[in-house]
Amino acid sequence: MRVNGAWREADVWPGTSLLAFLREALGLYGSKNACEQGECGSCSVWLDGTLACSCLVLAAQAHEREVRTVEGLTSGDRLHPIQEAFLEAGAVQCGFCTPGFVVAVADLLDKDANPSPATVREALSGNLCRCTGYQKILDAVQLAAERRRAGS
Amino acid sequence: MEVLLPHSLDEALEIKAEHPEAVPLSGGTDLMVEMNFGRVRPPAIVDLSRVAELTTWREENGHAFLGSGVTYTTIVREMQAYEPLVQASRSVGSPQIRNRGTVGGNLGTASPAGDALPVLAAYDAEIVLRSRARGERSLPWNLFLTGPKKTATAPDELIIGARWRRLRGPGSFSKIGTRNAMVIAVAGLCLVIDEEHRRVNVALGSVGPTILRATQAEERVSAALASSGTWDDRSAPLNPQWIDEFAELVATAAQPLDDVRGTAAYRRHGCRVLSRRALGWALSERRLPTWL
Numbered sequence: 001m002r003v004n005g006a007w008r009e010a011d012v013w014p015g016t017s018l019l020a021f022l023r024e025a026l027g028l029y030g031s032k033n034a035c036e037q038g039e040c041g042s043c044s045v046w047l048d049g050t051l052a053c054s055c056l057v058l059a060a061q062a063h064e065r066e067v068r069t070v071e072g073l074t075s076g077d078r079l080h081p082i083q084e085a086f087l088e089a090g091a092v093q094c095g096f097c098t099p100g101f102v103v104a105v106a107d108l109l110d111k112d113a114n115p116s117p118a119t120v121r122e123a124l125s126g127n128l129c130r131c132t133g134y135q136k137i138l139d140a141v142q143l144a145a146e147r148r149r150a151g152s
Numbered sequence: 153m154e155v156l157l158p159h160s161l162d163e164a165l166e167i168k169a170e171h172p173e174a175v176p177l178s179g180g181t182d183l184m185v186e187m188n189f190g191r192v193r194p195p196a197i198v199d200l201s202r203v204a205e206l207t208t209w210r211e212e213n214g215h216a217f218l219g220s221g222v223t224y225t226t227i228v229r230e231m232q233a234y235e236p237l238v239q240a241s242r243s244v245g246s247p248q249i250r251n252r253g254t255v256g257g258n259l260g261t262a263s264p265a266g267d268a269l270p271v272l273a274a275y276d277a278e279i280v281l282r283s284r285a286r287g288e289r290s291l292p293w294n295l296f297l298t299g300p301k302k303t304a305t306a307p308d309e310l311i312i313g314a315r316w317r318r319l320r321g322p323g324s325f326s327k328i329g330t331r332n333a334m335v336i337a338v339a340g341l342c343l344v345i346d347e348e349h350r351r352v353n354v355a356l357g358s359v360g361p362t363i364l365r366a367t368q369a370e371e372r373v374s375a376a377l378a379s380s381g382t383w384d385d386r387s388a389p390l391n392p393q394w395i396d397e398f399a400e401l402v403a404t405a406a407q408p409l410d411d412v413r414g415t416a417a418y419r420r421h422g423c424r425v426l427s428r429r430a431l432g433w434a435l436s437e438r439r440l441p442t443w444l
Contacts, residue, residue, distance in 0.1 A: 013153070014197070015197075037189070038181055038185065038245065038248065038249055039334060041246065044248055051247060051248055051251055052251055053248045053249070053252075056180040057180055057184070058155065058177060058187075058197065060155040060197075061180070061199050061201050063157060122247070122333070123247055125247070126247055126248045126249060126333065126334060127246075
């Protein structure tokens with residue numbers, strides 16, 4: 001499969017999830033392993049451009065397909081504007097849920113540059129934060145959206 | 153374990169003929185949970201996500217056909233003319249789940265809590281199955297869903313989709329749960345009005361071993377709408393006592409159990425509340441017929 005632009009392959013047990021493949025076979029630890037049942041969104045990635053929980057994708061389903069993970073948002077040490085907005089708004093507490101949220105927010109802002117508060121809540125309804133920092137996360141989305149509109 | 157990746161429906165049917173034990177996988181929102189928790193270890197998996205024939209829907213001869221591989225996100229985006237189906241689809245899981253979960257998954261898993269199922273039942277949909285050996289067959293939804301998590305699908309068959317006659321009239325899907333998102337319904341209800349046949353159809357989810365139709369309630373309220381002249385004169389009011397009776401008959405049709413998500417009494421009460429609301433919405437929509 002193509003992961004963040006590069007073709008990658010590994011021999012794994014056929015029942016391996018895409019999440020386990022990314023973490024254990026490719027060493028991409030940004031996608032987090034928490035609930036393994038699609039409840040928490042911590043493992044959110046794009047499969048052929050569509051936001052999905054990688055724990056619910058069989059790795060073999062991504063064969064010859066395009067996968068983009070949180071690591072693919074930026075290169076090197078630079079932060080993505082959404083990541084910067086999360087830091088500035090205080091939306092990062094323990095940080096475990098952050099990569100999944102950042103991916104879900106990037107997916108939302110690609111579709112809707114000026115989302116209403118209700119749209120943001122619905123778009124992030126599949127991501128759980130157990131530090132319950134939701135208000136700061138919603139603030140971060142508005143900050144990222146404003147900057148993105150100002151910059152484009 | 154073997155994973156098979158067919159690229160066409162013919163290829164997928166070929167695989168099911170030769171490996172009837174292969175479990176179909178599409179969005180993975182049911183099967184992958186079971187696999188991740190080690191509850192199932194199928195000897196083989198047939199991945200249907202590349203079978204393009206299953207991922208489309210269409211209208212033909214006054215009927216709608218919904219392919220089993222159509223995702224809930226696609227339904228919400230493209231099928232606005234089928235409002236109860238859109239409402240049910242939007243209530244499924246989260247964006248991530250709706251992007252992957254398919255109608256075929258609701259049908260194949262056959263959980264009484266599958267959100268699309270009460271809608272298909274209220275539409276009187278038939279489920280289309282196909283095998284290499286015997287070709288295509290269709291079953292009415294109630295003969296397809298044979299019990300909790302049980303269907304009439306033969307081991308060599310695949311679920312191709314659902315087909316129903318397009319109804320003219322308002323309708324809705326509503327459900328009760330602890331949140332607006334990521335919720336397995338404690339009770340779900342779809343009500344549709346069929347103006348052409350002057351009928352009200354009501355289907356219930358999560359309140360019985362499988363999806364239920366409240367047939368007695370349907371008949372009584374359809375007759376009440378006739379006796380009050382409401383079929384012909386959309387502004388003619390329905391006597392409130394008929395609305396009470398309707399809600400009571402819908403609650404009686406439920407066969408709920410106590411479980412971790414709710415008690416039987418609460419589910420039955422939920423049916424009473426949902427049915428009253430759904431009938432009210434439909435009647436006020438008839439007075440402002442945007443669906444014409």
